[in-house]
Amino acid sequence: MKKSESHIVPELSAPIRLQEYGVGIFQATLTKSALKKVLKKNYITVNNIMATSATFINGGELIELSISEEIKPKRKLVFPLKVLFEDNYLAVIHKPAGILVSGNSFKTIAHALGQNIKESNLPDAVYPQPIHRLDYATTGILLVGKTSNSIRALNGMFENKEVQKIYYAVAIGEMNSSGEFTSEIDGKESQSNFALCESVLSQRFGKLNLVELEPQTGRRHQLRKHLSSIGNPILGDKEYGVENLILNGKGLYLHAYSIKFIHPFTKEEVYIKDELPERFKKIFYLTQHGLKS
Template sequence: MEKILLEVQQSEEAQRIDKLLTLKIEKLSRNFIQGLFENESIKVNDKFVKSKYKVKVGDKIEVDIPEAEELRVEPEDIPLNIIYEDEDVVVINKPQGMVVHPAPGNYNGTLVNALLYHCKDLSGINGVIRPGIVHRIDKDTSGVLVVAKNDNAHNHLAAQFKEHSIKREYYALVEGRIKKEGGVINAPIGRHVNDRLKFAVVKEGKHAVTHYEVLEVYGGYSLVKCRLETGRTHQIRVHMSFIGHPLVGDTVYGLKKQKMAQTGQVLHAKTLGFIHPKTNEYIEFDSELPENFKRLLEKLRKI
């Protein structure tokens, strides 16, 4: 068991202890820290406290982190929409609501669980939790992504992602009428200064560029096509919010009270193009907008 000892400084006074620990111990997620409180693994001045406890200057915090359990991800017979498959790669059209890979507290029902059932081989570069996963899209983002079936394919694809040579286009429904036909958002993205679970445009962030094109404009909404030049976490969601047009359904970076009832952001990874790791030929895949996305657009066109 690992033990971490901390003492609260003047600048940290009156913060909730769970938020403080998320900032101070970056290797632990907030969900994991919440679990430590539930298991009475966190003390302040030798007494167990709740996650909402507000710290005081001089408080001595003791965090006991249990030994990591051996992780085992089980194959599950979950239907997959496979666009293309060969001995090196499999291209999937992921539905909205499916998590790409397991994480603490969520080891079932993910794309990886489904892949382990449907594929005999997946690259092992990312270990037990993320076999074959070269890139990700958010749980509530639907659309196309490629999975590597062996290490050679994984390395080849990973190099293309690093070089930003892979074509990735998304369709997004955003708040407000965008008056321009399109534009380029060149703004660095990093962790939010006040909320480590979020990302934001920050001066010290990583280089991030999104190209967008307005496809349709409705009453108070716009349909845009976004092409990623870089691939930062939540990039489209952060960038569109940054220019004042957050994604419909995005309660993290957009409107807290949504005008339309949506489960998650209206964002679809529509096109993916890359050099095949074995043939060295460029191949491109396109996925149809999901039915809920199409129905929403049809509704807006009638307004």
């Protein structure tokens, strides 16, 4: 049996390589690596001609995906998500702890988006795709693209540092009131700013701090590594924490609190907040001035 899907390319302002345009237009091409795999296996044609990574798209083409597959019973992931903002181009959701954003697992945010996000009625509508990543244990705001043009525009905004994100973490130990991290992570420059909002004494941990974090780059585990590097690991961090101060069973106290950017199509400012989880509030008495408004 063959699994077939088709996509008609809308009018484009400039030619673009299929390996860039094709991300997200089919269920089997939700990521760049997945698209490269199906191209390598000759599963995609453009106007009935076998496509490669060098194929250019100009607008108006018929892109078809055809994959030979065995008939297998389909499992449906049922996972409700809280949608914080949505329009025809993009959405902002709350990511709970304990689930991957994407990957080969059955239970991922990417797989659950179709049942939680409304389908765009624009001509370049695609299956909703996460634009960035949050760790398995991290909670908070996640940005989602709903059209191929929106996904490309939002990815470009992240690369150009046009998206402002604020996180909050609970860090362990004495620490300065503010500061800046700069270091190399996986061979690439990384930078984050931090500000201490509130501290409480703890019999087990000495001191617990509510810390506001603003990453300037987006490296893997960046905020966790930065806080650990100055001796203030995040509460619940089993990978970068101090062995005798590991908190078991309560999760990681890191939350993506807000996101701010200029909408790439409406040109209006989008500013969305996702309030702190109750487990944060149980540690601190959070006054109104304690968080960014």
